[in-house]
Amino acid sequence: MAVEKTNNHVLHFLRSAELLKQGAEARVYRGEFLGKPTVVKERFPKLYRHPTLDEKLTHRRTVQEVRSILRCRKAGISVPVVYFVDYTSHCIFLEDIVGSVTVRDYINSAHTSEAKNLEVVARKIGEILAKMHDEDLVHGDLTTSNMLMKRGPGCGEADLLLIDFGLSYISALPEDKGVDLYVLEKAFLSTHPNTEALFETLLKSYSASSKKSQTVIKKLDEVRLRGRKRSMVG
Amino acid sequence: MQYIAKTPQQSELQTAKFIWIASCCVYTGFEMHLSQRLELFPEYTVTQLLFKDVKNATDLRKNAIAGEISGALINPSVLVDPFQVLVATNKALHLQKIGKMKTRSLYSEIIFNLSPTNNISEAFKNFGISDSDSAVQVVLVHADAEQNNMDDILSKVDGQQISVHHISSLSNIAKIKKLYKVSPQEELCGSLLDAVICRMATKDVL
Ligand SMILES: Nc1ncnc2c1ncn2[C@@H]1O[C@H](COP(=O)(O)OP(=O)(O)OP(=O)(O)O)[C@@H](O)[C@H]1O
Ligand SMILES: [Mg+2]
Numbered sequence: 088m089a090v091e092k093t094n095n096h097v098l099h100f101l102r103s104a105e106l107l108k109q110g111a112e113a114r115v116y117r118g119e120f121l122g123k124p125t126v127v128k129e130r131f132p133k134l135y136r137h138p139t140l141d142e143k144l145t146h147r148r149t150v151q152e153v154r155s156i157l158r159c160r161k162a163g164i165s166v167p168v169v170y171f172v173d174y175t176s177h178c179i180f181l182e183d184i185v186g187s188v189t190v191r192d193y194i195n196s197a198h199t200s201e202a203k204n205l206e207v208v209a210r211k212i213g214e215i216l217a218k219m220h221d222e223d224l225v226h227g228d229l230t231t232s233n234m235l236m237k238r239g240p241g242c243g244e245a246d247l248l249l250i251d252f253g254l255s256y257i258s259a260l261p262e263d264k265g266v267d268l269y270v271l272e273k274a275f276l277s278t279h280p281n282t283e284a285l286f287e288t289l290l291k292s293y294s295a296s297s298k299k300s301q302t303v304i305k306k307l308d309e310v311r312l313r314g315r316k317r318s319m320v321g
Numbered sequence: 322m323q324y325i326a327k328t329p330q331q332s333e334l335q336t337a338k339f340i341w342i343a344s345c346c347v348y349t350g351f352e353m354h355l356s357q358r359l360e361l362f363p364e365y366t367v368t369q370l371l372f373k374d375v376k377n378a379t380d381l382r383k384n385a386i387a388g389e390i391s392g393a394l395i396n397p398s399v400l401v402d403p404f405q406v407l408v409a410t411n412k413a414l415h416l417q418k419i420g421k422m423k424t425r426s427l428y429s430e431i432i433f434n435l436s437p438t439n440n441i442s443e444a445f446k447n448f449g450i451s452d453s454d455s456a457v458q459v460v461l462v463h464a465d466a467e468q469n470n471m472d473d474i475l476s477k478v479d480g481q482q483i484s485v486h487h488i489s490s491l492s493n494i495a496k497i498k499k500l501y502k503v504s505p506q507e508e509l510c511g512s513l514l515d516a517v518i519c520r521m522a523t524k525d526v527l
Contacts, residue, residue, distance in 0.1 A: 096361045096418060120360055121407045150526045157523045160516065163506030168515045169522040171411060175419055180522075182515075 097176045101127060112148075112253070117183060124183035125170060128152075130253075131177075148253035149177045155224055155252035162222045164215060165248040184235050184248060191231035194279050208236070209285050211247045213292025216271075219249065220264045221297055227254030229271035231278055261299065265306025268293070269314070272307075354471065355403055355485040362414050368461040368471060369403050371488060375480030379452040384477065385428075392474055393428040393460040394450045395435065398493040399500060401514045403485050406460055408518055409434035414462070431460055437501045437520040439527065447500055455480075456491050 104118030104127060116127040130145045132138070149172065159166040168182035188196075190208060197205055212234065219226065226233070228251055237246035258264070268290070275286050290307075294300040354370045375381070384390045400406065413430035416422045422430045424441060436444035450457050459474050475482070494513070497503070503516045 096415070100361050118360070121404065121411060122357065123404075153523050153526050157519055160510065160519050161504060161507055163504070163509045165510045168511065168519050170408060170518060171415075171522055172525070173415065174525070 097173050097178055101129060101178070120170060120180055123170070124185050126167070126181045126183045127178055128181065129176065129178045145177050146174065149174060149179060151255055152179060152252040155255040158222060158224055158257075159219065159249065159252075162218065164218050164222070165246060166252075167248065167250060184237060187235040187237050187248070189232045190234040190236055190247070191278055193236050194231060194282070205285055206288055208247070209289040210292040213289045213294075214296045215247055215249060216268070217293045217295075217297035217300065220267070220303065221299065223257050223259045225256055225258050225263045225267045226252065227256060227267070227270075229267055230274040261302035261306045262310075264299075264303045265310050268303065268307050269310045272311075353482050353484050357407060359407075359411050359414065361411060362418075364464050365414060365462055366465070366469075367407060367410050368463070368469070369406055369485045370459045370461075370471070370474060370482060371397060371456070371485045371491075372459070372478050372480040372482050373456045373491065375455050375457050375478060377477075377479040378450055378454045378457065381457065381478065382450055382452060390474070390477065391428070391461070391470055393431040395432060395448055395458040395460065396450050396454055397456045397458040397488060397491040399435070399448055399497055400458060400488050401492055401497060401517055403488060404514065405435065405517055405521070406431070406458070408521055410460060410462060412522075427462060428460070431462075434521060437517075437524055439524060458485075458488065 100118070100120075101114075101116055104116035106114060107117050107126070108115040112130060112133075114129045114131060116129065118125055118127065120127070130149055132145070133141050136144070153169060153172055156166045156169055160168075167184055169179060170182065171180040172178070190212070193208065194205060216226075216229070226249065233249065233251040235248045235250055237248065256263075272286060275289075276282060279285075290304070294304060297303065354368055356366050356368045358366055381390065381394055385392070385394050395406065409431045412434045413422070413427050416430060417427055423439070424430045424433050429445075432448045433441060433444045435448045438444070457478065457480070459478070461470060461474065463469050497513065497517065501517050501520045503513060507516050
């Protein structure tokens, strides 16, 4: 109730914004803020969790997301600009990447004739992830829904952006980076059937771009093997 | 060469066009100052005014410290765009509303919010005006019920008012990059304004 009262202005604003996505952890809105097209990510309280613990976790994710966005930008990795953060209602106001589509939607809507375009995108993903890992940033939730493409299909060179850094953390360990890629591989192949070759292109591009890729890919192979063993036992 | 020389009709046409544009600007509210409403605080209006050739910076600063000027006086050389001031003002109003300001007044909080660090005296040194300054950006925040004190500011500043939209002509890009520690690679993925806004918005969790 206290939050409701003190943040009247933020929550009131969200009521007039367009709800883009209602997730389990967050709601994403679209609206105009300070005259700019803006996306607001609100991490709402989870009533099934203990209030103190929930507040702590939610706060940590908001902080993590904000910190990682700044770290990325400093390193020249494309992510949306942060305009404003409210740490009491856990809302992040971000630059709306107008006209963007998620890589997920892009791949799903691509026709077979556009296979070349998909390869370009896969290489771009490999490059951006290599850059991110070289900054010792582990995303923690790599999926094709957490990547945006600035220009729609067929509009020449596409710009790729990373989003959704709530589970990200700093680590130099090849194992952590390997698991990051493993999570993506699992998500990629299940969301986009028969894309093994495309994912291989992504990994090749990652390896070519990252200075420390060798140990990471080795760890990825280990994690894959562990995953396979586990599924054979289970 | 013929097409460069203006026939009388052409110049008449241009004059007419100029008058037309000028009157349009009045109708659409194009003025020297910039007044905007904030979506989160619709009851407030933020007004920005810009002055150059200012001769009484020392007095203005003293007035501001004494509370005789209710406005934030900003050194325009560290501003890239009016949006930067809007972001700082929105944050100041937000922190005021939730009782979490780091400084004593809304106006000092606006200056503090422009800074990329959490050091208050550093913020005033870099973003407030100093005695030797010859340009000043003034920010006023007023609720609908309150009186707009723009006339008061206009009477107090001994300088030439110019359009807020010309703010970038006064920006010291090298200084801004240094203050906000903007790296060359960062400019590859966005504008200088993007870099500045990101620093301002994220400094609480540095
Ligand atoms: N800056 C942005 N510009 C345009 N669209 C965006 C932006 N940020 C998010 N979106 C859209 O909203 C969707 C959800 O955003 P995001 O991934 O950040 O939230 P989420 O998945 O609900 O978060 P979480 O996984 O923390 O619960 C994205 O897949 C994308 O379609
Ligand atoms: Mg997501």
